[in-house]
Amino acid sequence: MQRISRRSFLKTIGLGGLSLALWAPGLHAAAEPIRIGYQAPLSGAFAAFGKWHNRALQAAIERFNQAGGAGGRPFKLLTENATSDAGKAKEAFAKLVLQENADFVIGSVDSSSDIASAPLARQLKTPYFPMGIASQITGSAGNRWIFKSYHTGREALQAAGSWALQNLGQRWTIIASEITFAQSQAQDWAAQVKQFGGQVLRTITVPFRPSDFLPFLSQIDLKRTEALYQAFTAVDTVRFFGQAAQLGLSGRLKTLGMIEGIDTLNTEASGFEGTWFVTSYPRRASQVPSQLQPFDRVYRERVGISAEGFSKQDSQEVVPIADLFGSWQALSLIREAITRSGWRSSADHPRLIQALEGFQYAASADFPQGSGFLRAEDHQVFHDHYLTQVQSGKLTVQVHLPQASGFYPATVNYQQQGF
Amino acid sequence: MDKLRQRAPLLIALALLAFIPQLLALVGLPGRQGAFWLSLLTQMLIWGLFALSYDLLFGYAGLLSLGQAIFFGLAIYGVTLSSLYWGFSPWEALGSGLLISLVGAMLVGIVAVRVPGHGFLIVTAVISLIVYLMAVAASGWTGGTNGVTVTIPSLDFGLLRLSLFDPRQGYWLALGLLMLSYAALRWLTRTPLGRALELIRENEPRAEALGYPTLRLKFVVFVISGSFAGVAGLLYALINQFASAGLLQWTVSANALIWTLVGGAGTLVGPLIGTALLKFLEYLFGGWWPQGYPLLLGLVLLLVARAAPQGIVGMLRAWRAQRELR
Numbered sequence: 001m002q003r004i005s006r007r008s009f010l011k012t013i014g015l016g017g018l019s020l021a022l023w024a025p026g027l028h029a030a031a032e033p034i035r036i037g038y039q040a041p042l043s044g045a046f047a048a049f050g051k052w053h054n055r056a057l058q059a060a061i062e063r064f065n066q067a068g069g070a071g072g073r074p075f076k077l078l079t080e081n082a083t084s085d086a087g088k089a090k091e092a093f094a095k096l097v098l099q100e101n102a103d104f105v106i107g108s109v110d111s112s113s114d115i116a117s118a119p120l121a122r123q124l125k126t127p128y129f130p131m132g133i134a135s136q137i138t139g140s141a142g143n144r145w146i147f148k149s150y151h152t153g154r155e156a157l158q159a160a161g162s163w164a165l166q167n168l169g170q171r172w173t174i175i176a177s178e179i180t181f182a183q184s185q186a187q188d189w190a191a192q193v194k195q196f197g198g199q200v201l202r203t204i205t206v207p208f209r210p211s212d213f214l215p216f217l218s219q220i221d222l223k224r225t226e227a228l229y230q231a232f233t234a235v236d237t238v239r240f241f242g243q244a245a246q247l248g249l250s251g252r253l254k255t256l257g258m259i260e261g262i263d264t265l266n267t268e269a270s271g272f273e274g275t276w277f278v279t280s281y282p283r284r285a286s287q288v289p290s291q292l293q294p295f296d297r298v299y300r301e302r303v304g305i306s307a308e309g310f311s312k313q314d315s316q317e318v319v320p321i322a323d324l325f326g327s328w329q330a331l332s333l334i335r336e337a338i339t340r341s342g343w344r345s346s347a348d349h350p351r352l353i354q355a356l357e358g359f360q361y362a363a364s365a366d367f368p369q370g371s372g373f374l375r376a377e378d379h380q381v382f383h384d385h386y387l388t389q390v391q392s393g394k395l396t397v398q399v400h401l402p403q404a405s406g407f408y409p410a411t412v413n414y415q416q417q418g419f
Numbered sequence: 420m421d422k423l424r425q426r427a428p429l430l431i432a433l434a435l436l437a438f439i440p441q442l443l444a445l446v447g448l449p450g451r452q453g454a455f456w457l458s459l460l461t462q463m464l465i466w467g468l469f470a471l472s473y474d475l476l477f478g479y480a481g482l483l484s485l486g487q488a489i490f491f492g493l494a495i496y497g498v499t500l501s502s503l504y505w506g507f508s509p510w511e512a513l514g515s516g517l518l519i520s521l522v523g524a525m526l527v528g529i530v531a532v533r534v535p536g537h538g539f540l541i542v543t544a545v546i547s548l549i550v551y552l553m554a555v556a557a558s559g560w561t562g563g564t565n566g567v568t569v570t571i572p573s574l575d576f577g578l579l580r581l582s583l584f585d586p587r588q589g590y591w592l593a594l595g596l597l598m599l600s601y602a603a604l605r606w607l608t609r610t611p612l613g614r615a616l617e618l619i620r621e622n623e624p625r626a627e628a629l630g631y632p633t634l635r636l637k638f639v640v641f642v643i644s645g646s647f648a649g650v651a652g653l654l655y656a657l658i659n660q661f662a663s664a665g666l667l668q669w670t671v672s673a674n675a676l677i678w679t680l681v682g683g684a685g686t687l688v689g690p691l692i693g694t695a696l697l698k699f700l701e702y703l704f705g706g707w708w709p710q711g712y713p714l715l716l717g718l719v720l721l722l723v724a725r726a727a728p729q730g731i732v733g734m735l736r737a738w739r740a741q742r743e744l745r
Contacts, residue, residue: 018518043710086663091702093458098455112565112663119660123584134565139665141568178555181562187559195576 011298033076034069034338036061036331037102039092039117041110044084045233048264049109049320052303053131054079056324057106059302060331061366070338075331082108083349089113090120097124103346104334106327107131113183120262121145124378125349131323133260138380144414145349147356149333150282150326150369151406154188154406156258159406160278161192163399168254168276174203175216175240182231185258189229200223209236213243220249227254230261237261242272250274259388263320268393276397279386281322281369283309287388287397295368299328309395325369329381332366333359333374342379350419357415372403377410429688436460436594440587448635454586461586463698464593464676465654468600472647472688473675478685479608480640481620483676485669486543487525489550490645492667494520494652496554496561497567499662504560509571509657516653517646524645532637547669554664566663574657588656596654600647605687608642616640617685677716680725683730692731 038057041050054077058393061075069075078100082089089108090315096102096118104127105343107114111132121128122143129136135154137146151159176186183205190200201224206216221227228249232240235255250271259279262272282288288296299305303324304312305347311317333356341348341355358376361367372383385406387399423660440457456689469491476482497516501507507515531542553563561567574581574592607613618626619633627633656662665671675690697716704712727734 062541086661088666090659090661091462093453094458098458112665115566115568116659116661116663117563119570122570123660133567136562136565136567141562141566143568143570180555181564183555183558183563184565247735 005338012162018163032371033074034071034076034104034334035100035102036075036334037093037096037100037105037110038077038079038327039089039096039105039113039229040079040084041081041084041089041108041113042081046084046108046110046397048234049131049323050322052324053106053109053327054253056303056327057331059304063302064331064335065297070257070335071343075335078102082113083111083233084108084110084113086110086112086116090116093117093120093128094124097126102126104129105331109133109323109399111137115141118146119144119157125346127334127349127353129327131326131330131334133258135188136184138378139411142379142412142414144353144417144419145255145377146414147330147333147374147381149330149381150382150383151385153185153258154408155380155382155406156278157185157188157192158257158408160387161196162405163387164227164276165193165196165198167204168256170198171201171224171226172198172229173201173220173225173227174229174231175220176205176231177208177233178205179208179231179233181260185231200233206232206236206240212241214247217244217247217249218362220253221363222249222252225253227256230255230257232257232261234238234261238265238269238271241269241275243271245271257295259322264318266316266318267390267395270392271285273393274352275390277320277388277390279395280383281325282386282388282397283318283321283395285309287386289370289400292363292368292370295363298365299325303328319397329367329369332361335366336361354419356363376415377413379414382406389403421492432600438511439589442605444528445625457586457590459698459702461590461593461658463695464590464652465658466599466674466689466698467694468593468654469602469648470675470678470682470694471597471604471687472578472644472651474679474684474687475482475604475608475647475674476640476644477676477679478683478687478690479613479620480616480637480644481539482532482637482641484543484548485540485672485676486531487644487648487675488667488669488671488678489527489547490524491652491655491671492550492554492662493523494649495656495662498571498653498656499567499660500560500709502569502571503567512571513653513657515709516656517649520649520652521642521646524649528638528641528645528656529607532634532641543672544669547667551664551667551669554667561664562662563645564664566661566665568661569656571660582657583657583660593654593658598648600650601687604647608687614640616641620685677720679730681719681730683732683734686730686732686736689730689732696731 040054040075057077061077065074080092080096082092096105107130109131114130114132114137118141122145127145129149132151135152138148138324176182186203193200201221204216247304256276259277285296305319305321306312309319311319311322337352337355341351343352356374360373363370370384372381374381382403384403385401386397387400388395439463473487476484494516497519500511501515527546531539534542573583581592583589615631615636623633631707676696678693679690683689701712
């Protein structure tokens, strides 16, 4: 047996130590998680959405981590309660980025929180994926650091406009809550009616949570109105439809609205029967196009959503499934962009942003809603839509609106902005 | 010497504030962590300046208003919209923001100061509500409750260019503006105008009987106070680069009232302490128990009403006076 001299022993140990020291940072970097911050509205008006988005993000992260994460690194979710208030949401954004070192931030469903945080995304140079649907998020209020992973009000109503004008009526009355979510829809829908040759007879503005809807419902010109566009949020939507049914309006007028107003509501309540909603995702699994059903199964299973769109843990709780895929999809976009751009740290953000601009994706379990693309100029994603009608208390898909029906000209070009 | 001793706590606090960026670096907080605390402090300074403007109106002139947010919000919108829609330079936008809040304060002041007693509170609250609803109604332009954003990357002072994207430079700007405003208001409260305001607060009929033009004086202080709220608004617009109809609501004014009451009305330094304390508690509770903060706030207000009606600064001054008597 060859004797090991003291010199060769020390040399071996020294070289071994040196190589370990050189290798260790690489090992450390490989294990370092990619931090996804979630600016979560866990209390206040949007709490029902915040809870489910958080669950969807957690589910998506678990799924990705089981498959090896991205670039060999796992994802880690950091959730900060942003409440449903813009000021608090900004604080939460700063805390996520500056204190908890989030690499990417998924935004609140509250558009005002998203818009208030938009300048911070640019200042702190952090890619931001807001979940609110205000059209200005990918317009005047946005910037190059912001990406919308599912529709805005403008895109959804653009998708529905042509069909609704041809089939529901030409003469419209718009009735909308005073809150901005509803007022921006009222403006967007009025533009659609005009674009497709219809007429808006009247726009009725209703205070937030009014004591009675009757004074506002009585302003509808029943002789001339063919269809009604309604824009309210959860509690107001239920009360609006309830009172409209009592007055017998539900049977006389065709009514259209966006799914976001009822995404957490059971449509078996009084007054919903026969009403129409534009949505980006069918609530019931049986309504999902057959080619997407394998992906839909993964999405529902992972997040904990039943085939009828209820929580698997509580069969009475309606899951805002049409909203959630925005978060699920945002994470998929981040993972794709990390892989394509070779992203390693925040220094690579510009490369990652460029990889996302104009990015096209095909339907998969990562993108269960279907194929789509992120427009390079305004960072708006375009995807398919559906027109659903409440039949026997259930949301039933009547029309499949292809991606192209939602196109509208970009109002900004973020690519002209630097980083 | 006595004066210096009296002012020592304030001078120490100012020195601490001035060296906070260095202190954060010294205690070894990494860059991003330090930036977070600086951002939080900057927000405290902005709201502290707003509370300071409120103290002039309420603490010195005794005018309990729920309309202060109008001038704060108007200045924010002045900067944001003029920059966004008319392409104003940062200084032009700041000028228009200040001008709009000044004109707004004059218009509201003409109506409000004529209404005596509790009517003043109601009138200012109602005007605030009207202005808020007008901003919501014009949401295509103002962004309504969703708000609008603007990009003002830097502010050029000739030899010095402040980057508004840098938390440290934003902090210096906020601290500088707060110190200047504090000095100006402190000077103002020691002039004959300041003394007359205190007389009006304590006994308006007597002030009138002594020949003071009370209505005119109340109007003047309303406009000055509104303009300082406007200065706070300019700072908010520069740092946050965002405007929303929500900032015009009477609840924003009510916050300033609470901060002033807790810190100590009529002391100038009190509202700054009240703002810092309550904003910090709000931050502590906000993340894990949002409902906890309003509950705690209620308790703090009860405690202040029972144990320290003059607020924290008032209590400290009373304690010091007692100690000196012994």
